[in-house]
Amino acid sequence: MEQQIITTNRLHEQENKVQEKYELRISANSIEASDARFSIDNLELGDMFTILDVYFKRSDGEIIRRKRNKGERKVSNQTMARIACQLFEDRLSKLSYEEKENFPVCKYSPKFELIKGIYTSVEEFKKRRNTLEYLTYTYDEGKMFVLYCWNIFSTIQFVQECLRRFGDLGDQFVLTYRDKIESEIKNNEIEEKELIQESKDYLNEYSHLLIESKNLIFRGAPGTGKSYLAKEIAADIISEGRVAKFSDLTPEQKQQVEFVQFHPNYDYSDFVEGLRPKINSDGTIGFELQDGIFKKFISKARKNYENSQKSNEEIKKEESVKENIKDFFSSIELGVDKFKTVTGNEFTITNIGDNHISIFIPNNPSANKLMLNTDELRLMLESDKNFSKVNEMPVFFGRKFATQEYSYIFSLYKEIKKKKIKNSNNRLNEDTLKKKYIFIIDEINRGEISKIFGELFYSIDPGYRGTAGEISTQYSNMHSDLTEKFYIPNNVYIIGTMNDIDRSVDSFDFAMRRRFRFVEIKAEDxxxxxxxxxxxxxxxxxxxxxxxxxxxxxxxxxxxxxxxxxxxxxxxxxxxxxxxxxxxxxxxxxxxxxxxxxxxxxxxxxxxxxxxxxxxxxxx
Known part of the structure; x- marks a missing residue:
């Protein structure tokens, strides 16, 4: 009974302390603390406290807070260091390898050694310090700072060093905290989980090689299971270490993997894009630009990557536009319902495809059939711009002159805008916006690489992933959006396989060799x-x-x-x-x-x- 009273009293004391806030003001050469218990020589005390707020205050009084990434907590033990990385990202990235390796991060007390190092990958960090107590800060299309971080005081010396080297006189970090209550002490595992969320324990020993290198080629004797290994790695990475076999992935997860086998007749139009024959509604044969297997796959991965950078509101707006376009076309009768352009030209819709809308113009005998681009209609509806004239469209699409199709697209745009716009009710799952995509090229050396990849040699380079490697493809002048650029996002990984005894290995393009990491798979491996x-x-x-x-x-x-x-x-x-x-x-x-x-x-x-x-x- 006596023990129960003591425990209760302690709980009451802790609950009362919740309302008491403490503050640290950290400048380049000093720390002002409202908490008498604080000591720079005993940073282990940080385990006892919970962060309430942290921000950077410039010498002129301007306050800067953390620009959070999607899924990042509003404030955590990592926030102060993340603000420093955010503010001094450019300066930190330009430090030499030796300067980064010797950058001061934390010293818990005089009896402990100084913890040093800003590393470029988790693997490099773990070579020096085998622990899960670290934070990762991603910048510039996938580059990374990795440094030690544990309790709320563990990055004080790191931010102080940043202020000394990069800050102005009078700059400071302000950290507000309180004592932890009993329930927070018991549930401290939540914070531990946050620190290791970027660390994936993959099942396959080769998975980390692909994550590090982006592009990987398995070479070796025939029959060593290179193709099978590629699919195992894909399953491992896509499932985040949960399954080892490709067949165990869900149907949705399998959509994140594409498999193609090169051969001597494979070319650019198969892989990237090209003109393909198409039977028109009147039975005539024409040609239309179609994406190849790689470009289709990249479009899917790019959409996922770009959506992960958008707010929920932006994504919901795009979903709403898609739903409204779908509802509009579902409500009309093909070939019967009539529409008019602003000049009075009457037309009907005869067919609706994924990329094009076919229309019939009865009063135009010279050109009574047209194909309208669905993407152009979608882009107009997604835009915040309220189009009132057809001649506003060329500027929007980056063209010098209006085309005949614009009058009819504008008419459909106005018709859809008349309808009551419905907001999408789809619930967004953040996990679906953070996927990895893996493209497997079997027998990569059997194809004529320069013919297949064309100008993609540049964007496929691991150092030029994202918008840094964007290019115009060979058929870019035929795209509906002339400003459209092709790039490979950071969530795409490429695996190739090749047999060393294949005669075509000798002619494998050296420009492509530089862009892949080659791993030999021996017979006994x-x-x-x-x-x-x-x-x-x-x-x-x-x-x-x-x-x-x-x-x-x-x-x-x-x-x-x-x-x-x-x-x-x-x-x-x-x-x-x-x-x-x-x-x-x-x-x-x-x-x-x-x-x-x-x-x-x-x-x-x-x-x-x-x-x-x-x-x-x-x-x-």
Missing amino acids: RLEMLSDLENDEIKNEAISRMEKLNKEIVQVEDLNENYQIGASYFLKLKYLTFDQLWTDCLKPLLQEYIQGLYNESEIMKKFEQAYGYKESSIGA
Whole structure:
């Protein structure tokens, strides 16, 4: 009973302290504290307090607060350091590698060592300090500052150093805090979770390589499971370390991955964009500009990336416009309902596609059919501009002159605006606005790279992701928006695979080589693939035969590790015997490798012996 009274009294004391606020004013060379308990030599005290507010005050009295990213808490133990990064981002980024590495961050007390370092990635940070107590600040299209951060006082010395180097006399940070109450002490795990939210524990050892490099090519001998590995990595990253197999992703998650295989006839129009034949409503054949598989994928990823940078209000406005356009076209009868331009030209809508609206103009015998661009109508409705004249449209779309189509688009614009605009009721899930997209190119070396990628060599470079690498494509003069630029957003990752023995490897474009990180996958690196063979006895025998055969292959003077046999060949043992695998799959491949060598038959006999094939067992 006595213990209960003591505990209750302590709780009452703590609850009363909630109303008491303390303030630190941090300048370049001093700290003013309203809390008598504060000591620069005991920053561990910060564990006891909760931040109420933090801001930067210039010497002229101007107050600057944190420009929060989507999903970032209004105020946390990281906010003070984040404001410093926000204010001095340019100066911090221009520090040399050595200066960043030795930048003071925190010293808890005289008995502790000085914690130093501003790092460019979580991986670099963890090489020096193996802890989850850090913050990440992203700037300039994906570049990063990573530094130590734990309690509310742990970045005081960091911001002081920023003020000394980059601030003006009289500048200061102001930190307001209070004592934690009992419930906050018990629930301190919430703050810990915030500190590690950027750290993903991926299942696959290669996933971090892709995240760091953006573009990755797996090279090596055939059958080493490079394509399978690429899909495993995609599943790992897309699911944030929750699933290891591509087949385990949800249908929605699979939309974040695209797979294509290059071949000699693959070209720019397949990959990026090009003119494709199209049958018109009257049966005639015409051509229209269509996006290729890569550009379609990038558009999807770019939309997600750009939406993640927008406010909920902006996204809802765009959704509302889409819904209103859809409702408008659903309410009309094709070929029957009539509309008029401002000059009195009458027309009907005959077809509605994803990108175009087909119209029929009965009183214009010379050109009674037109295709209107759906995107132009959408952009006008999304704009805050209230169009009152057709001649306002060329300026809006960046054209010198109005086209015939503008009169009809303007008419539809006015018709939709007449309707009562409905606001979208779709609830936004922030998780859906922060996705990663992975594009896999199998046999990347089999295509003519310069022909397929064209001018995309520039924007595909990891150093020029985002608007820094935006370009005009070959067909940009045919786009509805002439100001439209193509770029690859930061949430896109590219994996390529290539066999080292493929003759086309020698001609692989050097400009493209510079833009990818190459990782060799050796025959023995992917033995875990054989776990798909449910019989352990078969699996162990497969590994033994593969190792012996590969050892014999590298003994041949004109062969090397690139000619070794990978584990994926042995997955055929699900439906073949060991002898069938040899005669039907491995023997023909190896014969092709050694074709033309003077001792071909002798080499094949050594291969057979190493593999364990006995000719007499055929048909047994």
